[in-house]
Amino acid sequence: MSHAVLSPAANPRKTTSIRKLGPVDIAALRAAVLAVPEHVWDAENxxxxxxxxxxxxxxxxxxxxIDNPRDWRGSHxxxxxPQWRGVLEPVLAQAVRGFDYGRGIFPRVMLARMPRGGVIHPHIDTNPAAKWPHKIHVPLLTNVGVVSFFGxxxxxxxAGGAVEVNNLGPHWVHNRGDTDRVHLIFEYYDADQPEPSWLEPFLLAGAAR
Known part of the structure; x- marks a missing residue:
């Protein structure tokens, strides 16, 4: 098996640090987030x-x-x-308008709520499905004590500024403030971009194990 199959290369279109994508109107989504009861957060989590x-x-x-952590092309x-689609889709569309992809796909979309004093420990997104899509954050609720390490x-x-981050290098987050931090986090890729040559051999190798 070749080294390329064992170590898939990243999408060359992805940022290697951060890429600011511009302001986004988060008012409706932010209001919806603030209305979520604690028991719903707990159940969804x-x-x-x-x-x-x-x-x-x-x-x-x-x-x-995603359907498979090895392949970004299948998602559900x-x-x-359905309940959130109406407030999510305008924010998603505004955040990615600069990419100008004819067939852009969102394989992963989620809200992430970090409590005051919370941390996301240093790590790299290692699953192969993270190699290709852009990883994008839209802060909805934050404070000056929230520090992220990328690139x-x-x-x-x-809040309200979309930013693409490098999820393939070491990254971490600390919330040193006294309020929760809530981000909309999603992935995005161009369905018309040629797929990497390593993808199918990599999937076949995984299926054979």
Missing amino acids: ANKPNKFEVLDTTRHIVFRF DCPAW GQEHHFP
């Missing part, structure tokens, strides 16, 4: 598909998710998507 230790006490409401709507530098992302 208990059933989420992204249960990783590095996320620590960060809770999630997942709207769309989660139960919360070898610390950043503070203000």
Whole structure:
């Protein structure tokens, strides 16, 4: 088996640090987030598909998710998507308008709520399905004590500004403020972009194991 199959290359269109995508109107989505009862956050978080230790006490409401951690091309709507679609789609569209993709796909879409004092531990997104889509954050609720590390530098992302981040390098988040941090986090890719040459051999190799 070739090294390219064992270590898939990243999409060259992805940022290697951060890429500011511009302002987004978050008013309706932010209001919807503020109206979510605690028991709903707890129930959605208990059933989420992204249960990783590095996320620590960060809770999630997942709207769309991949079918297979090795392949970004298959994804599905989660139960919360129909209720939230009306407030999510305008924000998603505004955030990615600069990419100008004719057939843009959102394989993963979720809210991430980090409590005050919370952390997301240093890590790299290692599943192969994370290699190709852009990883984008839209802060909805934040405070000046929220610090994110991407691309070898610390950043503070203000509310209402969409930003693509490098999820393939070491990254972490600390909420050193006294309020919760809530981000809309999603992935986005161009369905018309030629697929990498390593993809099918990589999937076949995984199926053979």
